[in-house]
Amino acid sequence: MIFACFRRMCILEYHMTISEKDRMFMQRAIELALNAEKEGNPPVGSVIVLDNKVIGEGASNLIFPVYNPRGHAEMNALDRVDNTLWNKARHMTCYTTLEPCCMCFGRLLVTGIGRIVYGAIDRKGGSGCLLPHLPVIFENKKPEFVGPIAADQCDPLYQKTAALFNKVVGNFS
Numbered sequence: 001m002i003f004a005c006f007r008r009m010c011i012l013e014y015h016m017t018i019s020e021k022d023r024m025f026m027q028r029a030i031e032l033a034l035n036a037e038k039e040g041n042p043p044v045g046s047v048i049v050l051d052n053k054v055i056g057e058g059a060s061n062l063i064f065p066v067y068n069p070r071g072h073a074e075m076n077a078l079d080r081v082d083n084t085l086w087n088k089a090r091h092m093t094c095y096t097t098l099e100p101c102c103m104c105f106g107r108l109l110v111t112g113i114g115r116i117v118y119g120a121i122d123r124k125g126g127s128g129c130l131l132p133h134l135p136v137i138f139e140n141k142k143p144e145f146v147g148p149i150a151a152d153q154c155d156p157l158y159q160k161t162a163a164l165f166n167k168v169v170g171n172f173s
Helices: 001-015 020-038 074-078 084-091 104-111 128-133 151-168
Strands: 045-051 052-060 092-098 114-118 144-146
Touching: 020 045, 020 052, 020 074, 020 114, 020 151, 045 074, 045 084, 052 074, 052 104, 074 092, 074 114, 084 092, 092 151, 114 151
Parallel strands: 092 114, 114 144
Antiparallel strands: 045 052, 045 092
């Protein structure tokens, strides 16, 4: 019950902070997700932005060309950020079509990304429920967690991701 209430609070609290730029960058993440799907991977895409400029992009490559459990869109996008920019991480935003999993959220948190904007709620593996339970060291470093946005486009991508996981891994949804 607390979990559901927390989800509703996030949605209501952050719904007002969505800008046209947010929608534009989410559209790019959706394009990346659709490209991943064409390659046989889960349709998840992610874009890292600093000063309204894309500095890293990634799509899921979890299944093809070979199984790669680290091949999440957010991880791939973070890998593409130039190392000289990490001192500005608090000013970066990660746009992702699916609420980050615990692994991706952990890396976003540790790298210091200041804002996470997601498209679809991941009811099975999303990390939003972790925000009130972070270790003390992150007390003043919590990223702004915004979403869902573009749910009309991202929710079907989540459904396709869940179906693909059921087929490959089993018992996901």
